[in-house]
Amino acid sequence: MKIDSNDLIEKVLIDEESLNKKIRKLANTLNEHYADKDELILVCILKGSVMFVSELAKYLNVECKMEFMSVSSYADNTYSSGNVKILMDLDMDIKDKEVLIIEDIIDTGYTLKKVKENLLQRGPKDLKIITLLDKPERREVDLKSDWVGFKIPNEFVVGFGLDYNQLYRNLPYIGVVKRSVYEDIEEMK
Ligand code: IMP
Ligand code: MG
Secondary structure, eight states: OOOOHHHHEEEEEEOHHHHHHHHHHHHHHHHHHHTTSSOEEEEEEETTTHHHHHHHHHTOOSOEEEEEEEEEOOSSSSSOOSOOEEEEOOSSOOTTOEEEEEEEEESSSHHHHHHHHHHHTTOOSEEEEEEEEEOGGGOOSOOOOSEEEEEOOSOOEEBTTBOBTTBOTTOSSEEEEOHHHHTTSOOOO
């Protein structure tokens, strides 16, 4: 079925060009930071970060390996349960490695806090975080990202990897979802 963006999207928050521009800028920052360091392990948090890591990695000029990890935080709605479960783990041992977690969005912070604690137990040489989007207003736990693409207001967004009920990850922009789409669900206040 064709996506009817008029019914779905309240407004485009970040258009395709702005995303690409920002991601290239982030890649340059990472290139500088990791230029003289050991090989980098990119830990992509599935599924939301797929578009971000794909675009970002194209502009990295440092040696890096791509690893994937799947964690569950939300069920099929727009609020965080605070329960985070590892559904799929890394293939690689990250002991003594330079590790960069790649996340789509930090909301309450529960997901990434759990992931960070888990990965730190494996003894990486260094562990940093980069997130495309950050909703600082919503933070419930103390968690900071080393690099942030865009700080966004407290609104539910989809596109460029981010979903609503597993849909709309394929939109090339970040858009705010119309409240009418999910108003039946108790969500962020
Ligand atoms: P946190 O544990 O509350 O920080 O939630 C982080 C995860 O929730 C992200 O990795 C996303 O998968 C999801 N999430 C948070 N806010 C949004 C949103 O506005 N749109 C889509 N997914 C979101
Ligand atoms: Mg995610």
